[in-house]
Amino acid sequence: MKYMLRSLAIGCVMAAAAWSVGPASAHHSSYMFDHNKTITISGVVKQFQYTNPHSWLIVEKKNPDGTLTAWGFEAEGPSTLMRAGIHKSDLKPGMKITISGHPMKDGRPAATWMTAKDDNGKVFNPRAGFKIK
Numbered sequence: 658m659k660y661m662l663r664s665l666a667i668g669c670v671m672a673a674a675a676w677s678v679g680p681a682s683a684h685h686s687s688y689m690f691d692h693n694k695t696i697t698i699s700g701v702v703k704q705f706q707y708t709n710p711h712s713w714l715i716v717e718k719k720n721p722d723g724t725l726t727a728w729g730f731e732a733e734g735p736s737t738l739m740r741a742g743i744h745k746s747d748l749k750p751g752m753k754i755t756i757s758g759h760p761m762k763d764g765r766p767a768a769t770w771m772t773a774k775d776d777n778g779k780v781f782n783p784r785a786g787f788k789i790k
Contacts, residue, residue, distance in 0.1 A: 690759040690769050697757040703727060707745040709734040712783075714748060714770055716756055730758050730770035732783035741786035748773075748781070 700718040714730045732738060735745075748754070753776050758768030773781040 687759075687769060689761055689763070691762045692759050694760055695757055695771070696760045696768055697755060698728060699753070699755045700728065702748050702750055702752045702754060704750060705745060705748045707735050707738070712738060714756070714773070716754065718766075726766050728756075729767040730756055730773075731767065732770040733786060737786035738783055739786070741781075741783050743781050743783060743786075752776075 698716065698718045700716040702714065703717045704713075704715040706713040706715070712732045712734060714732065716728045716730065717725045718728055720726055732743075733741075738744075754773050756773040757771045759771065760768045770783050775781075
C-alpha cells in the first residue's frame with residue numbers, strides 16, 4: 658500500500674509538471690510562426706520534401722531585382738497530406754504556384770503552409786488532412 662501511494666503521488670507530480678509546461682515547449686511547436694499575419698507569394702516549386710515529421714515545400718520567388726528567394730513552407734507529414742489528397746507527385750519542380758501561410762516571426766523566408774493553388778486552379782490544403790470524414 659505504501660509503494661502504491663508513493664507511485665500515485667509521483668505520477669500526480671509528473672502529470673502536473675507536464676501540464677504546466679504548456680504547448681510552447683511541445684515537440685511540434687509552431688511558436689516560431691506569426692499566426693496573426695498571412696503572406697501570399699507566387700513562384701515556382703523548387704522541391705517538395707515529403708517527409709516525417711513535417712513536410713516542406715520549397716518555392717522560389719522572383720524578386721523585383723531579378724534575384725530568387727527560396728521560401729520554405731512547412732506542412733504536416735505524408736500521412737496527413739495523403740488524407741488531404743496531396744501526394745508527392747502533385748507538386749513537381751518547375752510548377753508555378755501561389756501559396757499562403759503564416760510567416761516566421763524573425764523574418765526568415767519561411768512559413769506554415771495554409772493553402773496553395775496551381776495554374777490550373779487546383780487547391781492544395783494540407784490542413785484538410787485533419788478533418789474527420
